[in-house]
Amino acid sequence: MKKSFRVYVAVSLLIIFSSLLWAGEFKLDVQEHTLKNGLQLLMVEKHTAPVVSCVIRFKVGSVDEEPGITGTSHLLEHMLFKGTKNIGTWNYEAEVSLMKEIDKTAAEMEKEEKRLQNPLAGGDEPKLKQLREKLRELQQKQKKFILKDELWETYMRNGGSGLNASTSEDGTQYFVSLPSNRLEMWAYIESDRMREPVLREFYSERDVVFEERRLRTDTQPLGKLWEQFAATAFTAHPYGWPVVGWASDISTVKREQVQEYFRRHYSPNNCVIAIVGDINPKEVVRLVEKYFGDIPPQPTPEAVFTSEPEQQGERRIEVQFDANPQMLIGYHTPQAGHPDTYVLDVISSILSRGRTSRYYKNLVEAKKIALNVNASSYQSRYPDLFTIQATPLAPHTTQELEEEIYTELEKLKTEPVSQWELEKTRNQLEADFTRSLNSNTGLAFQLTNYDAVTGSWKFMLTLKEERKKVTPEEIMRVAQKYFNKANRTVATLVKTKTESKPTSFVPEKKLSD
Amino acid sequence: MKKINRKFVIVASLSLVLILAVLLWAAETQKTSPAAKKIATFKYQDLVWQVPQVGKEVKRVELKNGIIVYLKEDHTLPLFNVQVLINTGAVYEPAQKAGLAQLTGTVLRTGGTKSLKPDEINQKLEYMAGSVETSIGTEAGRASLSILSKDTDEGLKLLADILRNPTFNKDKLQLVKDQLKEQIRRRNDTPGSIINREFYKTIYGDHPYGRSLEWDNIKSITQKELAGFHQKYFQPHQIMLGISGDFKEAKILQKLEKVFGDWQKKEMDYPSKPKVEKKFKPGIYFIEKEINQSNIMLGHLGSDLNNPDQYALSLMNFILGGGSFSSRLTSRVRSDEGLAYSVGSSFPFTTQDLGVFFASCQTKTKSTCRALSYMLDEIKMIRENLVTEEELNTAKDAYINNFVFRFTTTEQIVGLLMGLEYDKRPADYYKNYLDNIRKVSAKDVLRVAQQYLHPEALTIYVVGHKADFDESLEELGKVTEIALVPPQVD
Numbered sequence A: 001m002k003k004s005f006r007v008y009v010a011v012s013l014l015i016i017f018s019s020l021l022w023a024g025e026f027k028l029d030v031q032e033h034t035l036k037n038g039l040q041l042l043m044v045e046k047h048t049a050p051v052v053s054c055v056i057r058f059k060v061g062s063v064d065e066e067p068g069i070t071g072t073s074h075l076l077e078h079m080l081f082k083g084t085k086n087i088g089t090w091n092y093e094a095e096v097s098l099m100k101e102i103d104k105t106a107a108e109m110e111k112e113e114k115r116l117q118n119p120l121a122g123g124d125e126p127k128l129k130q131l132r133e134k135l136r137e138l139q140q141k142q143k144k145f146i147l148k149d150e151l152w153e154t155y156m157r158n159g160g161s162g163l164n165a166s167t168s169e170d171g172t173q174y175f176v177s178l179p180s181n182r183l184e185m186w187a188y189i190e191s192d193r194m195r196e197p198v199l200r201e202f203y204s205e206r207d208v209v210f211e212e213r214r215l216r217t218d219t220q221p222l223g224k225l226w227e228q229f230a231a232t233a234f235t236a237h238p239y240g241w242p243v244v245g246w247a248s249d250i251s252t253v254k255r256e257q258v259q260e261y262f263r264r265h266y267s268p269n270n271c272v273i274a275i276v277g278d279i280n281p282k283e284v285v286r287l288v289e290k291y292f293g294d295i296p297p298q299p300t301p302e303a304v305f306t307s308e309p310e311q312q313g314e315r316r317i318e319v320q321f322d323a324n325p326q327m328l329i330g331y332h333t334p335q336a337g338h339p340d341t342y343v344l345d346v347i348s349s350i351l352s353r354g355r356t357s358r359y360y361k362n363l364v365e366a367k368k369i370a371l372n373v374n375a376s377s378y379q380s381r382y383p384d385l386f387t388i389q390a391t392p393l394a395p396h397t398t399q400e401l402e403e404e405i406y407t408e409l410e411k412l413k414t415e416p417v418s419q420w421e422l423e424k425t426r427n428q429l430e431a432d433f434t435r436s437l438n439s440n441t442g443l444a445f446q447l448t449n450y451d452a453v454t455g456s457w458k459f460m461l462t463l464k465e466e467r468k469k470v471t472p473e474e475i476m477r478v479a480q481k482y483f484n485k486a487n488r489t490v491a492t493l494v495k496t497k498t499e500s501k502p503t504s505f506v507p508e509k510k511l512s513d
Numbered sequence B: 001m002k003k004i005n006r007k008f009v010i011v012a013s014l015s016l017v018l019i020l021a022v023l024l025w026a027a028e029t030q031k032t033s034p035a036a037k038k039i040a041t042f043k044y045q046d047l048v049w050q051v052p053q054v055g056k057e058v059k060r061v062e063l064k065n066g067i068i069v070y071l072k073e074d075h076t077l078p079l080f081n082v083q084v085l086i087n088t089g090a091v092y093e094p095a096q097k098a099g100l101a102q103l104t105g106t107v108l109r110t111g112g113t114k115s116l117k118p119d120e121i122n123q124k125l126e127y128m129a130g131s132v133e134t135s136i137g138t139e140a141g142r143a144s145l146s147i148l149s150k151d152t153d154e155g156l157k158l159l160a161d162i163l164r165n166p167t168f169n170k171d172k173l174q175l176v177k178d179q180l181k182e183q184i185r186r187r188n189d190t191p192g193s194i195i196n197r198e199f200y201k202t203i204y205g206d207h208p209y210g211r212s213l214e215w216d217n218i219k220s221i222t223q224k225e226l227a228g229f230h231q232k233y234f235q236p237h238q239i240m241l242g243i244s245g246d247f248k249e250a251k252i253l254q255k256l257e258k259v260f261g262d263w264q265k266k267e268m269d270y271p272s273k274p275k276v277e278k279k280f281k282p283g284i285y286f287i288e289k290e291i292n293q294s295n296i297m298l299g300h301l302g303s304d305l306n307n308p309d310q311y312a313l314s315l316m317n318f319i320l321g322g323g324s325f326s327s328r329l330t331s332r333v334r335s336d337e338g339l340a341y342s343v344g345s346s347f348p349f350t351t352q353d354l355g356v357f358f359a360s361c362q363t364k365t366k367s368t369c370r371a372l373s374y375m376l377d378e379i380k381m382i383r384e385n386l387v388t389e390e391e392l393n394t395a396k397d398a399y400i401n402n403f404v405f406r407f408t409t410t411e412q413i414v415g416l417l418m419g420l421e422y423d424k425r426p427a428d429y430y431k432n433y434l435d436n437i438r439k440v441s442a443k444d445v446l447r448v449a450q451q452y453l454h455p456e457a458l459t460i461y462v463v464g465h466k467a468d469f470d471e472s473l474e475e476l477g478k479v480t481e482i483a484l485v486p487p488q489v490d
Helices: A011-023 A072-079 A092-117 A125-143 A150-157 A180-195 A202-218 A221-233 A255-265 A281-292 A339-352 A358-366 A398-414 A419-436 A440-454 A459-468 A472-482 B002-030 B034-040 B100-110 B118-127 B149-164 B170-185 B191-204 B223-233 B249-260 B310-322 B328-336 B365-384 B389-407 B410-422 B429-439 B442-452
Strands: A002-006 A029-034 A040-045 A051-058 A161-167 A172-179 A271-277 A315-321 A326-333 A370-376 A384-392 A488-495 B059-062 B068-073 B079-086 B131-136 B141-148 B239-245 B283-288 B293-301 B343-346 B356-364 B459-464 B479-481
Touching: A029 A281, A040 A281, A040 A440, A051 A180, A051 A440, A072 A161, A072 A172, A072 A202, A072 A255, A092 A125, A092 A202, A092 A255, A125 A202, A150 A161, A150 A180, A150 B034, A150 B389, A172 A180, A172 A440, A172 B389, A180 A271, A180 A281, A180 B034, A202 A221, A202 A255, A202 B293, A202 B328, A202 B356, A221 A315, A221 A326, A221 A488, A271 A440, A326 A339, A326 A398, A326 A472, A339 A358, A339 A370, A339 A384, A339 A398, A339 A419, A339 A459, A339 A472, A358 A370, A358 A398, A370 A398, A370 B170, A384 A398, A398 A472, A419 A440, A419 A459, A419 B118, A440 A459, B068 B249, B068 B410, B079 B149, B079 B410, B100 B131, B100 B141, B100 B149, B100 B170, B100 B223, B118 B131, B118 B149, B131 B149, B141 B149, B149 B249, B170 B223, B191 B283, B191 B293, B191 B356, B191 B459, B239 B249, B239 B410, B293 B365, B310 B328, B310 B343, B310 B356, B310 B365, B310 B389, B310 B429, B310 B442, B328 B343, B328 B356, B328 B365, B356 B365, B365 B442, B365 B459, B389 B410, B389 B429, B389 B442, B410 B429
Parallel strands: A040 A271, A315 A488, B068 B239, B283 B459, B283 B479
Antiparallel strands: A002 A029, A029 A040, A051 A172, A051 A271, A161 A172, A326 A384, A326 A488, A370 A384, B059 B068, B079 B141, B079 B239, B131 B141, B293 B356, B293 B459, B343 B356
């Protein structure tokens, strides 16, 4: 059942796009195809260079996790580069029993470590050491059968560009750009890992992820501040835990748990693929049918049950760090598609996009109170936050900066924004849309993202049109509705001397040490 | 006897052949994955494309006043782009005025022109959803215009006005100075910014390549000095424009003449650039910071951009640590041992004078010395043995098959070809690039590794919490501890 949706033949949109589309030769023509197993394929032909960008988006992110296994979506993303029964091994059968033993040994080790950490239990240090050695031996044995990072290397040898994957609260995507003649190789590799990945080298990769956490969160003032900020703003909803996962979860999650998580969330009917570039859509459909067609569908995973309860008053936290002050402010806002989100998008643009924005002109340029102020709104799967990230310019303090930030928000509630600001924003929305068509990868990301979050890639168009309709009155209404003290979370980074920093309560014991 | 002997010999050699064959077969087939066998059956149609060249895909024109223009039309989208290269850089600023080039490059855009106030420029550009940005780096000044093609005339007018008639408004200069001061104040907040700064400072000493901004230098820089720096280097015959997007060549040349044509050049002498002293700075340097992950960076002087060995060196670096998971450093430190998220090496060919080869990683405090010793190991090993044919082929395939991605957009193509002329590289540099890569042998890789990598001369930096290291850094040699002093900002 192949559907082809062409933007420029849709009458209502033709009028909107006419000026834009006549100017250039490229038309956004997204061809859709859905496989029997539910896999959705989006294609855009663009023959400007013999290359193609491929993005696979799975509708699973940290929001789908639960306490105890936070960070699993991201860890799984790492593990999917370790291969399958066919990729990354020359003797899978020999690996199976070894991996079972590795899991068993790792579990015993962990028990022993827990005992050692508990002053009442009394662990056995020599036994732990023995187990550690045993694990290492087993890993060495398995290594003989492994063809190191073959998946990565295959892509590299075939000219893969921008090869990587990323995880957010809402989704996980795997992406690569290739010379356009290599599409069959892509289809083979990706279908193979969607069908049945092998989570080999699990425990060393868990350590790698822990290093990623140290790199991005533990040693970065802003990373740490964001983590604590989200954990404060969300008391119940899973947006409150970090995408990378809590430290203790990363260091204890089991291979079986990650395997089970894969089984539940990685199905052809829970993902969307976009292929943008020098393609023949018929040929793409043939290849995708051939390689992905026989992957069995699964029950669609349940949506997140927990809703964030209404906030009943301002929450304020401090994070101590050996760094200069910064701050984050957040207001709870609705999920993607709610009419107010379009207004919030326009507000964030008016507040902090470019040198004519209010925060830049008033706080950065005129009052010289801030080094930078960035307001952001999001189109998310679940109710999220409108955030303001700000850095004070000394000698001004975060308190002074905070006051000024609120002054601008109050103005939005009481004074209609100027026609000029709205027109500027509308012009930028149009131009952004045109520019977004320039990059194959960028377009593939947008299509898959909007499709995964809202159910259709066409949300990309809706978003532009709805934002353009926003009026000064709506901005006042929405500002009054959301920018209230009771709906607010404020996190401030406070500089401390290293000496007075409290030591961590979570002992950092790693299995493969 | 003879007969028997001969028979015996034949049997023996036959069996030897058999054993060899079986061994070879085993090596060939058993250690191959099912995927590799499958992928080997795929047939790829030839990719139809040409390495773009000046005079063919991209046109080069010189305006009467010496401005060099590279052009390539592309009507895919209604967008218009200009990239500008200006022959200047921080290499020409006096040491005691370090920051002058950067300030000039920034306030050029924000400080208004003779006819337009700073706010007016911002309003015009942002209302059109366009942008003009400017900067001056170490060895080049850059500007860019990005605008919808319907606004081409207005965009070009603004770009030319900013490049030709800036006024470097005093308030805007003060704003940038205050912001740089704040950035200096914050420069010890993350380990990455500490190690980068100190590493290059040690390797380059006072040379502009290793300079970091200091408040003492910046605070005294005046509006007049900015205007002077601009006047000296922004001359039409020192400027290149790269035009790409939705335009017609003949028309655009007229438009360029209109906004740039009456810009008269003044002959001037360039000051001599300071030379990088060809001297290694071996040593282990340590900076204490109480964090749970150590930052490691090690390296030494490498190569300039005109080195004929760059092809062998690029492949060598790919195998050592530039090819991510297909490289030895990543494979060992990250994939095998789980000691780092980010680990790798770089051997750039981007600077007129000597650049820096370096390897870096971040690892938990308790594995600092272990990770560092693996890195040192790999650098030593690639100098001792030939890389395997498989490693070399992987690196070559990656370079060859990935090459097309350097030329996927018109903007990229124009920028690259214009960059060749600016850097005084041969015009056929990209055309011959892959042949030069193909020619490299495992022996070449070994030779350049031995010639350019000097494990004994490495500058090694570690930022971390020493008390919890797995071993003492002193095991590796004498350690110089550098105190992290609060930045001077008063």
